[in-house]
Amino acid sequence: MKFAVSVREQSIDAKVDSRFGRAQMFALYDSKTGECSWHPNTQNFQAAQGAGIQTAQNVVNLGAEAVISGHCGPKAYRVLEAANVHIYSVTGNPTLKEAVQMIESGKIKAMEGADVEGHWV
Amino acid sequence: MNPAKLKQWKVPTLKDTGSDSLKVVICSGKGGTGKTTLALSMAWTLGRAEGFSLPVKLLDCDVEEPNCHLFLRCNYDTLMPVLAEKPVFDMQLCNGCGRCSNKCRYNAIAVVKGKPLVFNDLCHSCGVCGVICPRDAITLKAVSIGEVLADNNHRPFSFMFGRLNVGESQSPMVIGEMLKHALPDGLNIIDGPPGTACNTVKAIAAADKVILVTEPTPFGANDLALALDLCAQLQKPCAVLINRSDSNDQLIEKLAERYQVSVIGKIPFKREYARACSDGLILTEEFPELRAGVISSFSRLLSEAVVPLTVKDETADQGECRVASASVGNQKSDDYQELTVLSGKGGTGKTTVTGAFVALADSLVAADCDVDAANLRLIMNEKILYTERACLGSEAVIDQRKCTRCGKCFDGCRFGAIDFDEQTKRYSVNELNCEGCGLCIEVCPAKAISEKRAETGSLMLSESARGQLVHAKLAPAAENSGKLVSMVRSLAFAIVDQQQKEWLLVDGPPGTACPAIASVTGSDRVILVTEPTIAAVHDLERIIKLVRHFGLKPEIIINKVDINPTYARKIRDLADTAGYKILGEIPFDDTVKEAIKAGVPIVDFNAGPASHALKNIWNKIKETR
Known part of the structure; x- marks a missing residue:
């Protein structure tokens, strides 16, 4: 499965960034092949508004089948849901690989709704 | 209008303005200076003044935090909804090309797997999507974003206020709708929004005359200068009124002189006035001795208001205009704690509290996120290390050479x-x-x-004896203040990491809109400073709603707690029900004002009751770090 993971730096040992829309970059990690590519999110990191929406659109266009991040707001959730992309919310500051392992071993289930309410929903 | 009747009374006519209609906008650089107090007092006093035969209308245009209705306790009805046009897709025509999403500057449209999704609360109704759609699949449909409410039978003045729906961003549109209902043949007193951003510009642009309310403190002077700059830019005649006037008025008078505008009146500082305001009373109704002053201020406004001089800023921004700070992209690390101090309403003592923490923390970096009116630097006595222009x-x-004058x-x-x-x-x-x-x-x-x-503004890093300070100045009427706040925090993250400090103290912006949101996302700890007044409690409820959305548990400090025991109790109940901790209560202390004037944090100034309370609060914060 292809995971888009919000990370703090360009490294396979990078920790998962708990922010989604304003994460600095995304790792696109293919758990079948072990291949990993890096995609900066600078434009949305600085967006005045709607960062989550555009980030969600971007990861869908990257071909991600699932997203791993800390929190996901309702707007980003709506976009990802429309594209049938699963969202996994991880806690405890894991690294990219640890997070993927937790998901593949079934320790973490996909989210069934936004866990962080957006601004004034 | 009977001219003979007008002569009997010293209330001025509107004759010298050349019309029977006048719009007076009451503004202030920062919140909490007495804007609403003056607007209510002036409407009430002129509305019932014998001889002032024109009808008076009060329009509360502070649509994000309207407060006047709390004071009037009137029966208002919704006059009309405020409509804005939002895109609707015809799915028969849309082929999911995504051009609308690319062109939308507000990130309000996403297109995934050929399906468009619209986020109405981000949409600014600019209409670009409809124009660029190659298949004409988008039509614009009006939806409600707010409402205009009115009590036309209110006496002695009619009353109207606007309210932006929670979650919407188009406050200038609500203000614009309200201004359409200004009296065509009377005096309109407009309670404007605080700050110097786009909604303030909207209100001032419609004004015939502007009154800038301020208080005689370095903070007041700092924010007044920003408001005067805005009036100069908009070419609006204005005058200054000093609230909580005392022996330090020369601070404001000198500034007014520099801009060559008049100080048209003063409301003295008295504890019973503060008490009356906290109970939601109109000052001139309660205290007859203030009425003559309000009338004379109005009279002087008519004859003396002028466009302020354009004063050149000595710290004019230098250097290349940068799209983003070099430091943007810095992430929070876990080695320090970020403490954000907020207050829904301005003027509750947020900066006094932050200033005290700055003085008490041994190892810190401070960030002033109140980019509309940054004033933490006034306490820190800093030296600017560098400035960069932010162009967001x-x-x-x-x-003009290419323009064919088609007018499209x-x-x-x-x-x-x-x-x-x-x-x-x-x-x-x-x-x-x-x-x-x-x-x-x-x-x-x-x-x-x-x-x-x-240009959105400038970003600055300053050095002071207490630690480094990151601050910014928003250009008048600039958009993107939320983004500038993000830049301030991002630079602060870098500095605090580099210097390996223990604390990052953030002085947040007032209000609940995008700058406040930008200052609070991802913060470790949020402290809300409030005071026991009818307006502050109302705004506290809104700001609590905001921080709760971010999964944060705010801690509350009640400032000037003994001003009004009833509202102090309401705050405690509010905290109790929500399960939030009251971190401390600060008694009303006259010396706080003295310390602000001296530009010294209260805890360094003396060992009075407020100073003592703040030291205890800081110890509690340290213990629970």
């Missing part, structure tokens, strides 16, 4: 940002109104319009 927004610019940009612009000069027959962009949506660029058949970076 964009504006349209018309190339003029017709298409939803923000009234294209000016037409009858004499030269030229179209030009009004920079203050331009939102940078890009519609004109799309509709121009001659490709004469392009986009240029607009």
